[in-house]
Amino acid sequence: MIQLKNVTYSYNHQPLIQDMDVTFEKGKVTAIIGPNGCGKSTLLKLACRLLRPQKGNVFLEDQEIGTFKGRTFARKVSVLLQNNPIPDMTVERAVLSGRYPYQSPFKTYGQEDRTITEYAMKVTGCHSLRYKNMHQLSGGERQRAFLAMRLAQDTPVIFLDEPTTYLDINVSYEMMELLREQNQKLGKTIVMVLHDMTLALNYADYIILMENGKIKACNSVLDDELHHCIGEIFHVKIQSFSETDRSQFYFVKR
The missing domain is CATH 3.40.50.300 (P-loop containing nucleotide triphosphate hydrolases)
Known part of the structure; x- marks a missing residue:
């Protein structure tokens, strides 16, 4: 609440x-x-x-x-705003970055992080865009990728x-x-x-x-x-x- x-x-x-x-x-x-x-x-x-x-x-x-x-x-708590900075990385990497709250300086992305990332890309329709740079996407594609990032954050x-x-x-x-x-x-x-x-x-x-x-x-x-x-x-x-x-x-x- x-x-x-x-x-x-x-x-x-x-x-x-x-x-x-x-x-x-x-x-x-x-x-x-x-x-x-x-x-x-x-x-x-x-x-x-x-x-x-x-x-x-x-x-x-x-x-x-x-x-x-x-x-x-x-x-x-995760937040998706109207105007987000566009990261210079692939969709897959951007969505995976949504797992940052669970990382530490001495920990790399593990299997759970990648499983949740795959789920987030799949349900938002980003799976086929995974190797595209975020700057190459249309407005609608980019919005789906941003939502996938928030779902990967799993809050x-x-x-x-x-x-x-x-x-x-x-x-x-x-x-x-x-x-x-x-x-x-x-x-x-x-x-x-x-x-x-x-x-x-x-x-x-x-x-x-x-x-x-x-x-x-x-x-x-x-x-x-x-x-x-x-x-x-x-x-x-x-x-x-x-x-x-x-x-x-x-x-x-x-």
Whole structure:
């Protein structure tokens, strides 16, 4: 479980997040949505200690995240951002580097590291790209390779900022299916910023709806009040294909 308690963060003296309290439930998929510039990515970065709050605290398993040593934290939390530095190495080597939290100066990559790397490349569709340099990949291929790196890190918590960036529609759904499988079969806690609300409603358990640096709603995807709040902010109507099955939603413009 990850908790932000009374967290405030400002940039250039402009408040972006103010007195925020929010919990990301263990073993669940949470999507953060909201208009551009509302603070979604800032919230995610605060939750995974890429940013430090000016006020308040962030806890992982009841321990303040700033107190974790680097490698210990990296064994618990992995992060995929929108704009990642592109390493000058093959895909296979890049994915294998995701095992860095488990290494020491006197230890080389072992069989377990390579087995997990193979699994990560296979499930993300990177297996055929293994000998290509990361700079040779298309945007979509590179995004899959970055996700494979995070899966190879094998953490119980995964943060993702716009994981479907650069992906075609069909590949976006494949990626979301993969993340949902990681959650359901392996119990991963997944928190992701999404701009596609249809993907968020289809694949998340909970949605955090933000506006102007504040949380407007934090509810199950089944919650009618959440749907109403989304409609108010984005001027859309949410309708399910089935009144009893939450597996598919679509949007209708008002």
